[in-house]
Amino acid sequence: MASPTIIPGIPSLKDYVGVPLGPGAWVTVTQQQIDAFADATGDNQWIHVDVERAKRESPFERPIAHGYLTMSLAPALLPSLIHVEEVGTIVNYGIDKMRLPAPIPAGGRVRLSAEINDVRDMPSGAARVRIGLRFEIEGGAKPACTANAIFVYLPEGVRY
DSSP states (O other), X not given: OOOOEEEOSGGGGGGGBTOEEOOOOOEEOOHHHHHHHHHHHOOOOHHHHOHHHHHXXXXXXXXXXXXXXXXXXXXXXXXXXXXXXXXXXXXXXXXXXXXXXXXXXXXXXXXXXXXXEEEEEOGGGOEEEEEEEEEEETTOXXXXXXXXXXXXXXXXXXXX
16 A cells, blocks of 8 residues: 655645545455444444345345445545645535445445545635545446545644
8 A cells, every 4th residue: 555645734735636646455344334334323224234135135135335334434544545744633524526326335345546626725824625535346347436525624723
């Protein structure tokens, strides 16, 4: 696995617009993660948590990860792709254009690629950054998820 792209501070983010980040390492999405996500969110649909029924009735022939579980992997995987120095806080501002073209089967592996799409300056040296995310499924023809995540990067000592 490659090291993350190191960006030497918030003012330098604009220099990295359009630069590919990743892909990161493959990670396995386990049935235990799917079950824990179902418990945490209350989304206990059988296609996610009932292994035997999914084998019998699902078109995927086994349980699949929740789409929001896939997206929730971003905070864990993105730091392996990008590190911005001299940042005090990173705030999740939202998600635009999230799509789920293909499900991740339980036991399947995914990896994240990203690209900074846009950087907007904010007061006090902060920046609003739109990062395109792509979760690739090992052996899959389509990605599991594509989305534009928006983060606000705040310098050390600056409050949101």
